Structures are given as C-alpha cells and as structure tokens.
Amino acid sequence: MLKKVNWSAIFTGFAWLISLAGVVVLLSFINAKKQGVKCTEVKILIPGADNFIEREEVDEILREDQGVLVGRYLEQINIHQIEQKLRSNPYIGFAKVYADMDGVLRIEIEQRQPILRVLNTIGQDFYIDNNGLKMPISPNFTANVLVATGNIHEVFGIRIDTLRTQLARDLYKTAQYIKRDTLWDNQIEQIVVGGNNDIELIPRVGNQRIILGSADSLDKKMKNLLVFYKKAMPQVGWDTYRTINIKYTNQIVCEKRDSSLIAANRKVLSSADSINITRKVSDSLIRNSIEDAIQSDGITDDKEPDKKEEKPIAVVKPKPVTAPRVNPKAVAPKAEVKKEKPKTESSKPAVKKEELKAAAKKPELKKEKAKIAEQKPEVKKSLSFAEKMAKQKAEAKQKTAATEKKNK
DSSP: OOOOOOOHHHHHHHHHHHHHHHHHHHEEEEEEEHHTTTTTTTEOOOOOOOSOOOOHHHHHHHHHHHOOTTTTGGGSHHHHHHHHHHHTTTTTEEEEOOOOOEEEEEEEEEOOEEEEEEOTTTSSSEETTTEEEEOOOOSSSSOEEEEEEOOOOOOOOOSSSEOOOOHHHHHHHHHHHHHHHHHHHHHEEEEEEEEEEOEEEESSSOOOOOESSSSSSHHHHHHHHHHHHHHTTTHTTTTTTTEEEEEEEOOOEEEEOOOHHHHHHOOOOOOOHHHHHHHHHHHHHHHHHHHHHHHHHHHHHHHHHHHHHHHHHHHHOOOOOOOOOTTTOOOOOOHHHHHHHHHHHHEEEEHHHHHHHHHHHHHHHHHHHHHHHHHHHHHHHHHHHHHHHHHHHHHHHHHHHHHHHHHH
C-alpha cells in the first residue's frame, strides 16, 4: 500500500526555503549598495552626566586608528576594529558602532560608573566601578562617590585591573550596598580602614564612628544599625556615643563619650549672635505691628474723614436780622401813620435782641472752627502715615517680585 504524503510538512519546508533565499537576495542588494555609499558624517552618542571622556577624545582615537572617516567608502571602514579600540579605553565600558544606508556612521558609548574612590597607603588614587574593576582618575571629571582611606594596601597597576586583596573586595561590597540604599547613600560619607583592617563608616549626621568590621553578613549588620537609629538615638542623643560597633551580627556595642567633652563641644552663643537674634525678633515684631497699624489706619481713614468733613458742612453761619430802615421823608404826616410809629419802635428792640443772640453765637462758632482746625491736622497726619506705609508695602512687594524674577 502507498503511504500517505505529508503535504503540510512539504509546504512549510518550501516556505522556509523561499524566505531564506529572499534574505540572501536582500543582503546581496544591501552589500552592493554599501559599496557605493560614502561616509558623510560621524555621530557620537555619550549618554549620562559623568563625562569621563569627551567627544574630542573619541574623535582623536578614531583618527589615530582609522584616519579620516568622512568621505571614505563604508566598506573600507573596519567597524569591528573601531569597537575594540574604543573598549580598550579605561573610561569606556561598552561601545557599539554601526553605519546607516545614508552614510552616517553612528558610535554609541557607555561610560564606566565608579562607586568608590580609594586612596591607598602609598599615595595612589583610583576608582572602583560598579563591576568591581579598578579605573584611573580622570583629568576631565571628578565623580561624587564614597572615599575610602586608611590602611589600604590594594595597588593600582594597569589601566583596567581586578581587585586582588580581600579588603578591597569587602570595600567594594560595602560601597555597592550603600549605593543601592538611598538612606545609607545620604548618611554615609566616608569609609576608613583601621589598623586592625576593620572597616569604619563615617556618618554625616552624628559625631561617632560606626565599626563595621568586614563585609560578612552586611545586610544583617546594617538592619541592626537602622533599628538602633530609630529606637535608641532619639532617646540618648546623637552625640552621646563615640563609637557604635556592629561587627557582631547579634549585638551592638557602644562606647560612650565623656560628658565633659559633650558640654565643652556645645556651642555657646556670643554677644554678636544674641544681638542678631534680638534684632531678628524685634524686626519681626515691628513688621507685625506696622501691618496691624496699616490695617487699622486704613479702616479709620475710610470712615473718619467723611464724618469730620460733615461738621463744617452742617454748620451754617446765622446772618444777623436787620429791620428795614424807614425813610422819614417817605412818611406822610397823617394820623394813621402816627399810630404805626409805636409798632416800629417796638420792633427795634426785637431786632436788637436778635443781634445780641447772633453776637453771642459768634464766639461759639469761633470755638467750633478752632476745634475743627485742631482736628484737621490729625486727619492729615493719619492719612499721610497710612499713605507712607502703603507705599512702603507696595515697594517691598515690587522688590520681592523683582528678586523672584531674577532667581527664575
């Protein structure tokens, strides 16, 4: 009997064969096109803020190894050799070089990241990067990392070298642990190696030394120190202990500082400091009182002038009442007129009485005018003080706005 033919397997194999042939044809076309493409530009990308190596130095390395690249055919440029040359630089951790179809040669560089700076006993100065390799100090840039000093015998030989002593490896582990933790990265500022090769940590907050010993059980030791910081330090104070020994995994041994030294190290305020403090306090009190005065004066100034100005408006000067004078020529000598004469004579005394009342009111009006005249300068004073304080406040606001603009 004839066996059944597996047509699906035949079709899949045929498809793979066609796709492979297509890839070969495409690569041949690309190579043919590259043969006629010249290098038009060299772009160098160095990410990161730590510039141990500059673009000018990379250009010089390329010029020494390959010569001038711009204007040359891409097939004449040895990309693999450029990568090897760049990776041999002590500040470059990784380099990638590739060319586009437009003739642009792109170079991507990753710099080595130091985590510890070491000063050994013979005066050598070098970095240890995050991969545990030694690297030299750069003349272009200084990294902001931990510094290890003291009894360190690790020697820096060639440009890129591994760590040889156990103490150097412990220092690398300690620096790597501190770098990963944000709390200890901000708290620990220096590492010191004592005469008995014990690693000591120097904190930023607190006047003591933390004796770590070695890097064994490092996580457990640092957790014990964190518990001690949270529970013991707030109660006893940050300057009570001279040393905190955490080299033993199950306990913390502390050595107290002499109380007389603590008292001597306390800062004593001098007369100049006390004067400055009193000036600041008095200035703040004066500012508060001035602002209160401005607010109260602003309220009274809005209300008082209207009341004080109403007084002179309400005062009306009484005019003296004068009786109409009778012309004797116009009076006819009649009996009826003679009967009216006593009436005019009786009205004269009434007019005189009103004149006396008006004369008596004049001194009262003068007194009221004098009072108003005395009150007017007070209004002017209060108004001028309020205006001055308002101007000073406006000028202060303008000054602060100007300083904020400059700072921006």
